[in-house]
Amino acid sequence: MSKIQSSEGAQYARIMGIGSYRPRRVVDNAEMCTMIESSDEWIVQRTGISERRWASEDETITMMSVSAARQAMERAGIEGSEIDCVIVATVTHMTQFPAVAPQIALELGAQGAPAYDISAACAGFCVGLAQADALVRSGAATHVLVIGVERLTDITNLSDRSTAFLFADGAGAAIVGPSDEPKIGPVVWGADGAAADVLKMTRTWDDDSSDETPTVYMEGQAVFKWASQTVARKTTEMLDKAGLSVDDLDLFIPHQANNRIIDAMMRTLRMPEHVTVARDIKRQGNTSAASIPLAIETLYEEGKAKSGETALIVGFGGGLIFAGQVIVLP
Ligand SMILES: CC(C)(COP(=O)(O)OP(=O)(O)OC[C@H]1O[C@@H](n2cnc3c(N)ncnc32)[C@H](O)[C@@H]1OP(=O)(O)O)[C@@H](O)C(=O)NCCC(=O)NCCS
Structure with missing residues (x-):
């Protein structure tokens, strides 16, 4: 029986650069209380939230992701062509399929790289980071782009006083690559x-x-x-x-x-x-x-x-x- 060859990657992985995108529109608790029966005092005391950012129509999942990713890439000193895997953690890409990650990869110049979405809700960034760390160390990828992105306002009932004041929109990204020392701990x-x-x-x-x-x-x-x-x-x-x-x-x-x-x-x-x-x-x-x-x-x-x-x-x-x-x- 022939033996399958296995891949070998970097000994360790690290985050090389982080980026983010905050939507333009700021919604404070006073504005929130025009939509639900609540008060600034109650929201601050129960949650700590004073204001949140809501995405406008043009601040799409792709737009926010690309913007956060470009910042992370610049800080990491990595071009799109050097990214060989794109993982997008989101629960608010409103198309069941295809995943949004391949379109983001295309816009970033990482065309052809494997790209996929993961659905792990608020654990998504850490799950994506664990995957990226494992992919770099296994040799399956050298530079992985991990994005956490949401337009939670698209799935929030803005008249529900038990949830409306909590959720918001935005994106964050990280480039994960090889490292001489361990810089990402076990998940x-x-x-x-x-x-x-x-x-x-x-x-x-x-x-x-x-x-x-x-x-x-x-x-x-x-x-x-x-x-x-x-x-x-x-x-x-x-x-x-x-x-x-x-x-x-x-x-x-x-x-x-x-x-x-x-x-x-x-x-x-x-x-x-x-x-x-x-x-x-x-x-x-x-x-x-x-x-x-x-x-x-x-x-x-x-x-x-x-x-x-x-x-x-x-x-x-x-x-x-x-x-x-x-x-x-x-
Ligand atoms: C949502 C959350 C802030 C609500 O706080 P709570 O203390 O559990 O509130 P309750 O639903 O028990 O309601 C307590 C009282 O506040 C009132 N209340 C509920 N929502 C209110 C609002 N938006 N404004 C003012 N009063 C409100 C209720 O009517 C209730 O009044 P009563 O005591 O007179 O009956 C809190 O449960 C929470 O943060 N949970 C975790 C949610 C979370 O983090 N989810 C995401 C995880 S990824």
């Missing part, structure tokens, strides 16, 4: 299909009972409990697998879903005071797969994050799915 990830119904679409696309677009349905307290207990406990495993303790961290950059979930994770981790914690939720709301790279961008802009620093990132959301790892910032 810790998982899913719980038994809890699929606590965060989902109100109907399927082929449900004839209504002409309305399906929107997000959420049992807020069930999601809150899972994130602040189950996922919070998993964050310690993310550090253990990277061989680090919480004292080794410079930054903690969790998915931006709710300030109180972030607080619960910090308590579980017994977060030391020197660790900078991302609170981008205040200005961006919950942008699902885009929230972690967007939060990294804000930390750079505010001078709170520097190249070479060590960060724990963790995404969690519909599925239910979670994923997280330790990274070294580019």
Whole structure:
């Protein structure tokens, strides 16, 4: 029997550059309260959100992705022709197929590279990063572009006072390539299909009972409990697998879903005071797969994050799915 040859990749992988795109339109809590019966005080106290960005018609999934990716490529010093895999994490590309990733690859000059979408909701960026790390180390790719992008407002019922104020739009991107040293820690990830119904679409696309677009349905307290207990406990495993303790961290950059979930994770981790914690939720709301790279961008802009620093990132959301790892910032 003939023996199949296996591929060999780089020993380690790293993030070479990060980019982001924030939609132009800012919607503050005062404007939000013209759509739902609520108050700035209630929204800030329950979630930490003061304002969010909503995409206009021209700020499509492709447009926002290409813009974020170009910034990441420029920072990484990588041309489109050098990208040999494009992964797009999104749940708001409204065409069932084809995936949006091949069109994004075409616009970026990465025509011909394998390109595909993944549906892992708010865990999407960390899942994509885990795939990119594995692809680079296996030799299947040398430079992988990972994009997290959402237009959650397309699937949000803006008159539903239990969800309308939470969700927002945006894109983030990262170029992952070979490294001499380990700069992406082992992923810790998982899913719980038994809890699929606590965060989902109100109907399927082929449900004839209504002409309305399906929107997000959420049992807020069930999601809150899972994130602040189950996922919070998993964050310690993310550090253990990277061989680090919480004292080794410079930054903690969790998915931006709710300030109180972030607080619960910090308590579980017994977060030391020197660790900078991302609170981008205040200005961006919950942008699902885009929230972690967007939060990294804000930390750079505010001078709170520097190249070479060590960060724990963790995404969690519909599925239910979670994923997280330790990274070294580019
Ligand atoms: C959505 C969320 C903020 C709601 O907060 P909550 O404390 O669970 O709120 P509840 O639904 O229990 O409602 C509590 C009270 O606030 C009221 N309320 C609900 N929505 C409101 C709003 N938008 N404005 C003002 N009051 C509101 C309710 O009517 C209720 O009033 P009552 O006590 O008089 O009956 C919270 O559950 C949450 O953040 N969950 C996690 C969601 C999440 O992060 N999802 C994404 C994960 S990727």
